[in-house]
Amino acid sequence: MAAEKITAELRTEFGKGAARRIRREDKVPAVLYGHGNETVHLTLPGHETMMAIKHGGANALLELDVAGKPQLALTKQVQVDPIRRVLEHIDFVAVTKGEKVTVDVPVHLVGEAVRESLVVTDAATIQVEAEATNIPEFIEVDIEGAEIGTQILAADLALPQGTTLLTDGETLIVNISAQAAEEAEAVEAEAGVAEGGAAEVAEGGEAE
Known part of the structure; x- marks a missing residue:
């Protein structure tokens, strides 16, 4: 930097x-x-x-x-x-120059997980130690093609050389679940019920 x-x-x-x-x-x-x-x-x-x-x-x-x-x-x-x-x-x-400092660095997601998945960032920043003149602006987390059920922990992150992770390695950073697919099915089901009701009204005339 x-x-x-x-x-x-x-x-x-x-x-x-x-x-x-x-x-x-x-x-x-x-x-x-x-x-x-x-x-x-x-x-x-x-x-x-x-x-x-x-x-x-x-x-x-x-x-x-x-x-x-x-x-x-x-x-x-x-x-x-x-x-x-x-x-x-x-x-x-x-x-x-050369002094080590402790800072919180933002986490940036790149790429897209599989379709019908919900990507949740559980930790928006991580704490690291780095040289004052070489602090990373952010840490990239690649989720391209990540499957449902994928969990990315702090220990899984790729840090720049000279940067040391201080956040607990077991801290959940990104969680990819199937919740979005379940919501999509619920929306489709509701749409189907609505269409069915509309068809009944059309066949039987205007509802009172």
Whole structure:
């Protein structure tokens, strides 16, 4: 994962009023902590930061230029306005190149299981340990042609080199069942009953 470079400003004003003023300028208030250092309050450019986080995914890694000094920062918490969909606040943790970090990584399904099957994702994320500069954006789970009754556990997942699974290996990730086929039969049965009733009305004239 390549780190997006963002120039940050040190922030000296705090509180809700200061945060609102920052957002009106299309900027984002943020904090950076970790490595035993004091929390640093920052202001980031809104659009650039939004694009960097979208590109980096759930665990976006940024290279912040703080007062002329580069600092790798891993996104830990992002607050987004639910209506305007703009960044409201970001928490970062300082990391170093080669440092191992613990993160939750999304699971993405690819392919399609056999017909008349129901695919349920029981765990949308897994916890892994990886180098801060090499965190996988997501973990692919291939279900192409998977038969009914297939269960994929955390231990079955193919992880990138250097990534260690921390989630219990027995955790169910994907379950493929025949529930969809049963529902389809029920729908067909109901349709048949409805058609039969319509035919009786047609033969006997309008129902009272």
